Amino acid sequence: MACNVMEKPRAGVINPIFTCQPAGAQFASIGIKDCIGIVHGGQGCVMFVRLIFSQHFKESFELASSSVHEEGAVFGALRRVEEGVDVLLMRYPHVKVIPIITTCSTEIIGDDIDGLVIKLNEGLLKEKYSDREVYLVPIHSPSFVGSMISGYDSAVKDIVKYFATKEEPNGKVNLFTGWVNPGDVTALKHLLKEMDIDATVLFEIEEFDSPLMPDGQHVSHGETTIEDLQSTANATASIALNRYEGGKAAQYLEQEFNVPATLGPTPIGIRNTDSFLQTLKQITGKPISPSLVKERGIAVDALTDLAHMFLAEKKVAIYGNPDLVIGLAQFCIDLEMKPVLLLLGDDNPFYVDDPRIKELKENVDWDMDIVTNADLWVMEDRIKNTGLELDLILGHSKGRFSSIDHKIPMVRVGFPTYDRAGMFRHPVVGYAGATWLAEEMANALFTDMEYKGNREWSLNVW
């Protein structure tokens, strides 16, 4: 009875948990206002990423491609980026920021996008767009390194590094949210507001849940401004809620501008939200407000109704973004559940030394496997072939058939969650997130009890 950390026992991937780095860079790109990224590679690298964003958010986001065809692949394709920047600037007069995002193909052929940016800054931008404020941000995201997680982490760092400019202290906190949903940003901003803390939220993606308005505004985009990014160097402190999604940027600001960085915890569950508020209190000296005490009380009340009566002992498998998976596992343990399988979908060597993973290894008193570089087949193979019994799966929509075919209830969480309505609207962080998660899990179990005729009568009274 112990917690073991292991690598997936195969070389290949059957049903991947993550996509590749450029998708992460593209997710960072759409969080910035007046920004359209150009992905330097084949067209599919953009088309499908835009599709999956639209599957998840039910919105369309703008991203361009350098449309590398055969000629570019053979003779070099920097000319395609030059043309792409020009076309984009001509046709989108509001655009100020253009991240230039590489892919596997253009990294392999060795296109020098950093050199190109210098060339464009000296040439095209001076000659043709001298009256425009334009920032070309090179972002290296070869698909054969890391995953969408490291792609996001590096891109956030590259963007912050590009813009951060030392000026007078601004008295704000940099809050790197990691790869979250609009509902999470709303919940986090609510906590900050209740503590009267002024923060730069990276990225401001609440508007990803964009309205259908009478004036026909048609594009969903983030609201993080150039000024927000520039002033990150002047903050009191940085908090990167997700160690692996924004951590690099926070560390960069610490090293370069002495902005102290706190990594984590991902505020999933009561305990982690408490820690987050404690960190905020320490950084700003501001007290935790009575309104939050009450809010916490509502959440704890809701959890009390569920934990020991319904959730205790339930065996759960969790997959997805690493900080999300770890946060959910911690929360499930507080709810008396038993996470038995955690899947972290890339080969990041630092997972083994993550203090939270070490804490699990030291304290978990049931069989729990944490598999790194995992794919979804790790879970399904165990269900199908080695007798893994699960009461619940927590993860994103790509694993839906593991749940459907094996009749295991599942709560959709993370990215992408296209097979359930409106998941991006609900937070998993903060006290509100804790309540929502626990109730979603309970309701999934209840529905399953009713479909299977499994102690469904017990819900008559509770």
Add this chain to the structure above:
Amino acid sequence: MAYHEFDCSTCIPERKKHAVLKGPEETLADALPAGYLSTIPGSISERGCAYCGAKHVIGTPMKDVIHISHGPVGCTYDTWQTKRYISDNDNFQLKYTFATDMKEKHVIFGAEKLLKQNILEAFKAFPNIKRMSIYQTCASALIGDDISAIAQEVMEELPDVDIFVCNSPGFRGPSQSGGHHTICIAWLNDKVGTVEPKITSDYVINYVGEYNIQGDQEVMQDYFKRMGIQVLSTFTGNGSYDDLRAMHRAHLNVLECARSSEYLCNELRVRYGIPRLDIDGFGFEPLSASLRKVGLFFGIEDRAEEIIREETARWKPELDWYKERLHGKKVCLWPGGSKLWHWAHVIHEEMGVEVVSVYTKFGHQGDMEKGISRAEEGALAIDDPNELESLEAMYKLKPDCIFTGKRPGEFAKKIRVPYLNAHGYHNGPWKGFEGWVRFARDIYNAIYSPVHQLAMVDISKDEIPTDRGFVTRRMLSDKNLGEEVRNAPGLRQYTGKFDLIPDLRNKTAKDYPYLRQDAPEELEQQETA
């Protein structure tokens, strides 16, 4: 015909050659949009890549196959679970996808060993699946891995498996169309003719260019079976790998999506002398004509006529119910390739809508020729559309509905234009007689959605009626219809089931005698002659 210049594209003059307005008294000879040309970088085109054209569009609908992409994980992940090509073997091809997960060290030192390990692992994980397709990606093409050599090596080691290799990296050509071509020819060169099928009918076809979106293939296969025709293989929706290896034994290639797979039919004609017959499963008249043509080819027109009679009697009254209510509605027909000409005239004829624009993401000029000639006068035809042009077109044309992809549908929503998914359908299948009624029903539901009506209201400016608790679709659609239409006897709304496919799968086809089975030599002689 005159070229149309979009306001948003005056700064990229080469775009002018890509759009045409179909004017009165003008012909295709006056102007035809350029097609299948290099994409303009930064234009926010909607095109995909040649990898997805090969693997995602054509390869993966094959149902009993491990589909593995040799490259970093993203190509596999991104194209997985984004289409609705179902199969009658529990959707194996939708549920499982495989990537070799190429990393930096493989890029430097080569990934052939990794590939081999992957192949063995995949067959081990799914011991009942003995067939595999391997798809090259940008990364594996650029590092020059010899995928075919590895596949050959494995086939020698594991004699019960068979592996198909498709070398169609993402950068191959301006759009996904390059991938369609590559995979068709690769399949023909490497696999056709390597299996001898069991012939069970006097009338044997390959059904080509049909991807079983929401069950289209199964609907059409039902008609063929009812005519006593053996569908030897379907390329590729709901198709079986080994059946497709035996394509050379069909008497006729029945071609649906000519854009994606006419290459295959043309070559089957050249190499094996199998004639190509283009058909159309969309729309009562084109479908009826198609069944007649197939019947005529084999001399079994009566069997086709029986189906047409039966199906038309069952479903026409329902189609007409919708036609009365869709009459004059403006639609933009903005699919990927072939649907622009599959649908343009027939949605006008049979549903009464006006096609005010056609576009194609990856079509060639031939597709435009057919599409434009079938669209209404005044229609705007756009090749390789981009986001701003699509918006400008919608503002100008004010369509009541557009048929396009999922993501463009999202920005159409924002300017309050309802969309239907032209690629994956809303509630299909849309092929077949019943399917066509389902399409009409879906259009009706989109255009007359009470929610759509609410989206048009600005509560800060408009007069808001306070006496309405709800509105039904019919209160909207029947408002201006005369009594004789509103309650026309014999017309009715769609009465089919939510899912019509299970019944088709459980059906036993009428048994026609196989007359020539005792004379295989004669058959052989005729074929070679």
